[in-house]
Amino acid sequence: EAGVAQSPRYKIIEKRQSVAFWCNPISGHATLYWYQQILGQGPKLLIQFQNNGVVDDSQLPKDRFSAERLKGVDSTLKIQPAKLEDSAVYLCASSKNPGLAGGSREQYFGPGTRLTVT
Amino acid sequence: SQQGEEDPQALSIQEGENATMNCSYKTSINNLQWYRQNSGRGLVHLILIRSNEREKHSGRLRVTLDTSKKSSSLLITASRAADTASYFCATFPIDTGRRALTFGSGTRLQVQP
Numbered sequence: 170e171a172g173v174a175q176s177p178r179y180k181i182i183e184k185r186q187s188v189a190f191w192c193n194p195i196s197g198h199a200t201l202y203w204y205q206q207i208l209g210q211g212p213k214l215l216i217q218f219q220n221n222g223v224v225d226d227s228q229l230p231k232d233r234f235s236a237e238r239l240k241g242v243d244s245t246l247k248i249q250p251a252k253l254e255d256s257a258v259y260l261c262a263s264s265k266n267p268g269l270a271g272g273s274r275e276q277y278f279g280p281g282t283r284l285t286v287t
Numbered sequence: 288s289q290q291g292e293e294d295p296q297a298l299s300i301q302e303g304e305n306a307t308m309n310c311s312y313k314t315s316i317n318n319l320q321w322y323r324q325n326s327g328r329g330l331v332h333l334i335l336i337r338s339n340e341r342e343k344h345s346g347r348l349r350v351t352l353d354t355s356k357k358s359s360s361l362l363i364t365a366s367r368a369a370d371t372a373s374y375f376c377a378t379f380p381i382d383t384g385r386r387a388l389t390f391g392s393g394t395r396l397q398v399q400p
Contacts, residue, residue, distance in 0.1 A: 211390035278330040
C-alpha cells in the first residue's frame with residue numbers, strides 16, 4: 170500500500186512569512202497527526218484529527234498555526250507568520266481507528282517537511 | 288522530565304553486539320511503542336507492547352515492560368550497521384485526558400562495522 174505522502178520536502182522562508190504543508194494519509198486511515206520535530210528531540214504532537222474532527226490540539230500554537238482536514242482525507246498545516254523557532258521537521262502520520270481498548274494503534278509516518286526560517 | 292525518557296542518549300557499539308535502550312515514563316499507560324528514525328526511511332514503527340504484557344519479540348527485537356517501575360527496554364540482538372538510527376519510545380497515557388502518543392527525546396545508536 171502507498172505510504173503517507175507529504176509535500177514539500179524542504180522549505181526555506183524568512184521570518185514573518187507564511188508557509189503551508191500538505192499531507193495525504195494512507196487510504197482508509199481515519200486518524201491523522203501533525204508533529205513538530207526540532208533537531209535532537211522527539212516528535213511533538215501539534216494536532217490530531219479523527220476523520221475531519223479535531224481530537225487534540227492542546228499543543229498547537231493557535232495564534233500562528235492552523236490545520237484543517239477537509240473531507241476527512243488530506244490535511245494542510247499552515248504557519249502564519251513564521252518565527253525563527255519554527256525551524257523544524259514537520260511530520261504527518263496516520264493510523265487506523267483506535268482498537269476496542271481505546272489505545273493508540275501504530276502510526277505510519279510520512280517523510281516530513283524540513284522547514285528553515287531565516 | 289518528559290513522559291517517555293530514553294536512556295542512554297547515545298550508544299556506540301560494534302556490529303554483532305547487543306544494544307539495550309531504556310525508557311522511563313511517569314503516568315499510567317495503555318500501551319508503549321518503539322519507533323526508529325534514520326535519514327533514509329524516516330520514522331518507522333517497530334513494536335507495540337500493551338500494559339498487560341511483560342515481554343514481546345519481533346525478529347531481533349525484544350521489548351520488556353515493567354508497569355510497576357514505569358519503564359521499558361528495547362534490546363536489539365546481533366546488531367548490524369543498518370541498525371544505526373535514533374530510537375524513540377512513545378507512550379499512550381490513560382489518566383491525563385489526552386488521547387495522543389507522547390514521544391521521548393530518543394537514543395542515538397551507532398553500530399560500527
